[in-house]
Amino acid sequence: MTSRTKLNIALFAALCALPIAACAQDAPSQASLPQFAAQIKAIHPKTVVFVFDVSGSTRHGGVFGRERAATATLLRQGCDPGDHVILKSFGTGTQTVFDKTITDAADAAALTDQIPSAVTPGAGTNIREPHHEALKAIEQDLPNPGVVVLLTDSFNDRPLESDPNYPAYLNYYTLKGLTVYPSSSENRDYERLLRTLKSSDKLTEYGVGVGIATSGRPIERLPVGPGQDDNAGDDQSTAPTTLTPSTPEKPQSNLPAIIGGAVALLAILAFAAMSALRRPQPLRLKLGDKGRPVDFQLRPGSRVQLGGSIGAGGPGDETFPLAGVAAPAAAIEAKGGLTLIPAVKGSDTVKVYHNGARLEGPTAVRTGDEIRLVTAATETSPEREHRVRVADPKEASF
DSSP: OOHHHHHHHHHHHHHHHHHHHHHHHHSOOOOOHHHHHHHHHTSOSOEEEEEEEOSGGGGSTTHHHHHHHHHHHHHHHHOOTTOEEEEEEESSSEEEEEEEEOOSHHHHHHHGGGSOOSOOSSSOOOOHHHHHHHHHHHHHTTTSOEEEEEESOOBOOOOOTTSTTHHHHHTTOBTTBTTOOOOOHHHHHHHHHHHHHHHHTOEEEEEESSOBOTTSOBOOBEEEETTEEEOOSTTOOOOOSSEEEOOOSSOOOOHHHHHHHHHHHHHHHHHHHHHHHHSOEEEEEEETTTSOOEEEEEOTTOEEEESSOTTOSSTTOEEEOOTTOOSOOEEEEEESEEEEEEOSSSOTTEEEEETTEEOOSOEEEOTTOEEEEEEOOOSSSOOEEEEEEEEOTTSOOO
């Protein structure tokens, strides 16, 4: 394998690795549902509050089915006797479906039968009110730690003004967007609990179908049309559809660092390639099996002439003299590898063979090859044959 081939392989491998690395750096950490169940099972005793979306939009894309399955899994695999478990369903309003301290394993299994089995009619979503209620329940049970599980498709639909729950919606939302918060007493208390519980290390939050910002708020989206969603603000992002733990509000892209690293890597590889191309190419020739080896160091573009007189070639060229061959009959040139080429000018009375085949044009030369030159007979001298072998430059010479 030539130096150029090795460099091409290294360059290809390095470039292929870049998108893989990019992907690895950009991908958020994720925990599977069974992993999270095992994580909270180790917290005991605790308060677990499920904030469960039953609004009409959850009937699309299998969201409602995933909410039910996730709730059942966490009840069975993450809760033990002594744990306080609560489920609050929500659309435009909030309802407490169950609120119970588990006494035995049968309790947890029985609660799975109370998980909401159907969405509620009507338009509108208010996740902040039930989330606030969940945080208040966690605070009431301190010093026991608490777990809040948010289950939703993350879409926020404003209720109709005729909806009886519309005034409660305005306690947590404004008409100016999802990141402009009202100054209501409800929202101020909501923010107090987010701040104090997050800083106390007594609160663990998990999202099914929704991301959770570093502030502790669910990352909501505004529906702007069929199959579309809108980026709602500085701490909002497209909510994941897979099970994810809390995610940063605005993750910084690693793309500039990756591009910078790629440019630096390409510069290093280019420098290495140029250095390799400038490096002299070793060549060892022997006349027959018993001839004394002659070593050459060929710069790129230079050559060793087979036959002719010493010093007759161009700058940097060398000569391997052969008796009876007055003019160069062929030459070996350094072109990335080594190439045997017929003489442009020279004696037409010398036939050149490469590994037994008549030399018709440029041919790659490798260690172990044989170059045979046959001079035609004349009135004063018989036919003469020279067998030039390409020997291994690394072999010891005697």
